[in-house]
Amino acid sequence: MIASVRGEVLEIGLDHAVLEAAGVGYRLNATPATLATLTRGEESRLYTAMIVREDAMTLYGFADTEARDLFGLLQTVSGVGPKLAMAVLAVLEPEALRKALAESNIAALTRVPGVGKRGAERMVVELRDKVNLVPVQSGPPGSPVPVTTPVRDQVVEALIGLGFGAKQAEPAVDAILAEEPDAGTSQTLRAALSVLGKNR
Helix, strand or coil, X not given: CCCEEEEEEEEECCCEEEEEECCEEEEEECCHHHHCCCCCXXXXXXXXXXXXXCCCEEEEEXXXXXXXXXXXXXXXXXXXXXXXXXXXXXXXXXXHXXXXXXXXXXXXXXXXXXXXXXXXXXXXXXXXXXXXXXXCCCCCCCCCCCXXXXXXXXXXXXXXXXXXXXXXXXXXXXXXXXXXXXXXXXXXXXXXXXXXXXXX
């Protein structure tokens, strides 16, 4: 199993890129958002999923492990193959996809070409409870990946309810829990309010 490829970007197409690693050029199918992070001639790393079929072996490339894990999760739904899973991730960024599934937002899912109402409903039913088990990637590559926990979720939700944006609340809570993993909900909330209050 090829888990990632790092090397010089030789080619960037509409739906794929070619990275050369140890003298071998790997063709990686990728979403427009992932391709936008690459520059021809520069070295990059893409996390990969390898799909083996009787007639082909195909590599799919992702900017982070969260998108790769969601790609795998989408394919556990009956009727969703690699191409449709990539289409979903091309239309909905990981955060938007999580939100759509958690809130049973059928309209958001049917914006994906090839996903009808019944397919969207099936995704919601099968993935709603599983989607939060995929670790959230946040911050630049190489930074620690925050894991969703009941305390984190409750505090982020409380901060959003108090008028802070998710993009402010999540990094603040992650930083506090990284320093004090055993902190309770009220302690974490007080610390987060203290940090965010200074930034306002």
